[in-house]
Amino acid sequence: MIEIKDKRMCSGCTACHSVCPKRCITMEMDEEGYLYPVVDKATCINCRLCEKVCPISKEVPLNNYVPQAFAVQNKNEQIRRQSASGGAFTAFADYVIEKGGYVFGGAFDESLGVRHIGVDNKTDLAKLRCSKYVQSNLEGCFPKVKELLKKGKLVLFSGTPCQVNGVKSYLRKEYSNLITLDLVCRGTPSPGLWRSYIDWYKSRHRVELSLVSFRDKPFGYAGSTMSIKDENGNIKYTTRDVQFFKKVFFADINNRPSCFACHFKSVKRNSDLTLYDCWHMNKIDASLDDDKGSTWVIIQSERGKQLFEKVADKIRFCHAEVSTAIELDGDMATECPVPSPMRTQFFRDYRALSFEELVNKYSPKSFKSIFIGFMKPIMHKLGVLNTIKRLIK
Ligand SMILES: Cc1cc2nc3c(=O)[nH]c(=O)nc-3n(C[C@H](O)[C@H](O)[C@H](O)COP(=O)(O)OP(=O)(O)OC[C@H]3O[C@@H](n4cnc5c(N)ncnc54)[C@H](O)[C@@H]3O)c2cc1C
Ligand code: SF4
Ligand code: SF4
Numbered sequence: 001m002i003e004i005k006d007k008r009m010c011s012g013c014t015a016c017h018s019v020c021p022k023r024c025i026t027m028e029m030d031e032e033g034y035l036y037p038v039v040d041k042a043t044c045i046n047c048r049l050c051e052k053v054c055p056i057s058k059e060v061p062l063n064n065y066v067p068q069a070f071a072v073q074n075k076n077e078q079i080r081r082q083s084a085s086g087g088a089f090t091a092f093a094d095y096v097i098e099k100g101g102y103v104f105g106g107a108f109d110e111s112l113g114v115r116h117i118g119v120d121n122k123t124d125l126a127k128l129r130c131s132k133y134v135q136s137n138l139e140g141c142f143p144k145v146k147e148l149l150k151k152g153k154l155v156l157f158s159g160t161p162c163q164v165n166g167v168k169s170y171l172r173k174e175y176s177n178l179i180t181l182d183l184v185c186r187g188t189p190s191p192g193l194w195r196s197y198i199d200w201y202k203s204r205h206r207v208e209l210s211l212v213s214f215r216d217k218p219f220g221y222a223g224s225t226m227s228i229k230d231e232n233g234n235i236k237y238t239t240r241d242v243q244f245f246k247k248v249f250f251a252d253i254n255n256r257p258s259c260f261a262c263h264f265k266s267v268k269r270n271s272d273l274t275l276y277d278c279w280h281m282n283k284i285d286a287s288l289d290d291d292k293g294s295t296w297v298i299i300q301s302e303r304g305k306q307l308f309e310k311v312a313d314k315i316r317f318c319h320a321e322v323s324t325a326i327e328l329d330g331d332m333a334t335e336c337p338v339p340s341p342m343r344t345q346f347f348r349d350y351r352a353l354s355f356e357e358l359v360n361k362y363s364p365k366s367f368k369s370i371f372i373g374f375m376k377p378i379m380h381k382l383g384v385l386n387t388i389k390r391l392i393k
């Protein structure tokens with residue numbers, strides 16, 4: 001049976017939880033706010049299915065397709081505005097929905113927790129759009145994917161590489177009606193910490209929240225802005241340098257332990273398509289460099305290529321060498337983040353301090369942070385923010 005002795009060896013994909021014939025594996029939150037499988041030994045029959053489906057203990061199976069890279073922008077400007085980068089995901093997802101299929105991906109629930117859901121229409125697809133920098137809860141998702149595949153439905157499953165490997169390993173056979181799309185990811189922040197953050201924010205500002213975007217674009221793509229909309233329609237914009245939750249994520253404090261020893265980092269993947277941010281459109285086609293967002297799409301299989309061709313009239317795209325796409329923006333495709341030396345103390349403080357004290361300790365209001373927050377909109381208006389970001393990167 002599954003037993004987590006080293007937390008770096010569990011990405012929380014839920015394959016073991018989903019496959020257990022006795023339903024004796026529950027996903028339980030640890031003291032850092034991440035979900036891990038816990039076995040009820042009294043009901044376990046020791047069939048070891050959970051061990052067999054765990055993708056972390058296996059070689060990642062790869063096909064022979066030679067990857068190709070494209071910098072992509074969705075031609076629908078509203079969709080591009082709502083997407084983290086260039087809206088490539090929605091172009092692929094729209095096609096699947098138009099064919100009567102289902103798309104699975106990370107969405108906010110009513111209380112702003114993040115979980116994987118499946119949708120079959122374009123209205124609900126909006127829930128999947130844009131990156132949520134919180135580990136999504138997959139409980140119940142894989143059996144739904146399997147059920148739809150068995151019914152012959154076309155399914156697009158999207159998520160982080162560990163999630164894509166999790167669902168494929170859980171399915172235990174190839175389905176010709178399954179398309180998988182993974183992201184290049186730095187890692188995933190703690191759902192427990194996110195819940196505490198949302199509760200703290202609501203009580204501090206005495207409001208209910210209606211919408212959060214981790215990657216809003218009021219100051220352009222380069223602005224990398226988080227927006228929080230309350231029940232009264234007021235929107236608060238903060239940049240990643242001053243926003244507590246994003247700040248501790250990008251400082252490699254708030255990441256799941258498995259992300260620091262990720263088993264799924266590579267250019268060649270076992271998904272059909274790999275997506276990530278294209279910050280350097282100026283080096284690919286300067287005429288498309290409009291600071292509204294572009295996505296790198298790496299085609300990983302014949303199926304991925306066919307889907308790309310089907311949506312070609314919905315996107316603008318430029319071919320690039322895969323090595324160029326990786327060199328310019330894809331460091332996280334192959335490299336793991338290095339845990340911050342402050343990480344252990346941070347989670348100790350998370351348990352010991354009030355949330356207000358935690359925020360003040362790890363995201364103190366300094367002259368520098370206030371200045372950056374103040375200057376970003378101005379630099380965006382002057383049209384220099386994009387250039388400065390590329391110089392710093
Ligand atoms: C946690 C996380 C970390 C990332 N880290 C990086 C990085 O280091 N470098 C980089 O270049 N790009 C990273 N990305 C990818 C990037 O932010 C964009 O998602 C990608 O460029 C695709 O953008 P898009 O505009 O085409 O589509 P979008 O509409 O922005 O993307 C939507 C896609 O994101 C998925 N998604 C959203 N939230 C989650 C979640 N919590 N868990 C799983 N899937 C989710 C949806 O299922 C859907 O497939 C990360 C994304 C996530 C979710
Ligand atoms: S060994 Fe079998 S019964 Fe026991 S937890 Fe694993 S899958 Fe469930
Ligand atoms: S990685 Fe997935 S399958 Fe393996 S133990 Fe963790 S949740 Fe279970």
Ligand code: SF4
Pocket residue numbers: 011160161162163185186187188256258259260262263264265
């Ligand atoms: S870094 Fe690896 S373990 Fe972490 S979310 Fe991404 S694929 Fe999963």
